[in-house]
Amino acid sequence: MSTAQSKHAEHTGEAFNLKEAALAYHAQPRAGKISVTPTKPLGDARALTLAYSPGVAFACEAIVEDPRSAGTYTSRSNLVAVITNGTAVLGLGDIGPLASKPVMEGKACLFKQFADVDVFDIELAENDPDLFIDTVVRMEPTFGGINLEDIKAPDCFYIEQQLRKRMNIPVFHDDQHGTAIIVAAGILNGLELVGKEIGNVKVAVSGAGAASIACLDLLVSLGLNKSLLKVCDSQGVIYPGRDASMEENKARYANDTSDRDLADAMVGADIFIGVSKGGVVSAQMVESMAAKPLIFALANPHPEIAPEKVHAVRDDAIVATGRSDYPNQINNVLCFPYIFRGALDVGATTINEEMKLACVRAIAALAKEPLPGHESSALTPLQLIPSPFDERLRSWVAPAVSQAAIDTGVATRVPSGT
Structure with missing residues (x-):
């Protein structure tokens, strides 16, 4: 058996x-x-x-x-x-509602635990x-908040927007905002470490x-x-007038530039944010970035570039990923339990x-x-x-x-005392 086969067998055994x-x-x-x-x-x-009849009637009448008083007499x-x-759903794609249930139960466990x-x-x-929106709106009497999860784009933007308009309880799409809050906290602290100001940095983004x-x-x-941003999707850099694969939310971040691919966009960038797919960033692209770059390669399970490949060519880079086996894991569990709490x-x-923003600043602090x-x-x-297990988070x-x-x-x- 070759070394490659041996490694494959070992990996397969671990996966099994x-x-x-x-x-x-x-x-x-x-x-x-x-x-x-x-x-x-x-x-x-x-x-x-x-708990039930006849005593429960008094709670209903109240x-x-x-x-x-529903907040006093019920769990709402x-x-x-x-x-x-x-x-x-995660890296699995459109697997339908039934197969997504283990993920939603897992999310429920994290809310309760943390x-x-x-x-x-x-x-x-x-x-x-x-x-979908009409169905969720009808559930408002039951819940104190709505956490939207694993809904495809661009539907997720529209669904959250409409629910926020129509409901008088918190509506939060964690795949959007939970990730954003942890990324923002990490970037604020990273910029402090490298001595750069957020208003002056150039940013290259993979994924829209x-x-x-x-x-x-x-x-x-x-x-x-915004003028210092270059955003790329599967069709390359997003720029004004581009026709391929455009929609309203992407168009908001279209900037005039002659750059047409991710390699172009990363030249001179202070920050790379990847929310796309594994392996799209090369060592040469990292080498082209500005001094002391921040690299947030968040694709899972394989980041846009592995930290060891970054450090092989840059000893001044700070790297974050979405994985628990590397430092600086961008993990939404740092956010969603506590913002709802x-x-x-x-x-x-x-x-x-x-x-x-308060959540961002508290996590960063x-x-x-x-x-x-x-x-x-x-x-x-x-x-x-912080670590997800830092008991001070709450x-x-x-x-x-x-x-x-x-x-x-x-x-x-x-609350009293506030």
Whole structure:
């Protein structure tokens, strides 16, 4: 057996073992990853009388009299729907609603584990955006917030936009905004480390889908100069007047340039953001970038360029990926549990730009704080953002989001002591 065959066999064996372990994890000792657990005792006749008929009628009447009291007498104020139609699931593509259910259950587990937010996962067999929207709008009485998940672009932009207009609870597409928030926090800290200002940096982007556009929108809110951006999709650089594969959200980032491909766009760039596919960036392209570049190669499972290939040609680069086996993993779990925790805690009617920016700044600031037992800043080129398991995230991020909601007038209640 050749070395290549040996490596392939080893890799296949690892993949097989992972598959077996993952399937066993999902199936045993009980199918699935979530369940409904009562929050009140139900062990005797009195408890049943209070929990259901006739006692439950008093809670119903109280809500009729004051609909806001639903947050007091039901779980609605801590309940989020994770909703998908399964049209863009992880790296699997359009696998449909049923096959997407394990992912939605996984998301529910993360909400609960990291921020004690309860979740019902909902997989809708509906690919028509308007019918999908109508269905979700009708669920507003049940939930305190809506987390949209794994919906293909450009439908996801329209769906979120319309739901935000029609609903009086937070609606958040995590594939867009969760990624954008963590990328923005990482870039702010990376720029601080290399001594550059966000308003002066040149940025090359590979990918013009939901996550990419959301990253750019948020970075522009933080001061990024749109005129210094070069965005590429599968057809090359996006520029005014281009006909191929254009739509409204891409067109917002079309800049006048003679560059026509990613290699052109990366020449002299201070930052590369990749939300596209593996292997599209070469070592030569990295060499052409400006001094002290930030490289966010976020494609999964294979980044646009592997960190070791970057470091082979640049000793001044800071690299982030979407993978847990490299430093600086851009992981949405740093964001979505806590932005919803903060929104729910004050009964926010939306998640607005100021709340997202507060989330960015809180995550970035926490990364600079000394770790427990240490005196110096935790911020290094290998640690741009906190670990997902940093227990301080909830106490840093959620209150910052809540305060932004209060400051911008979208909170419906203010916790005592705020």
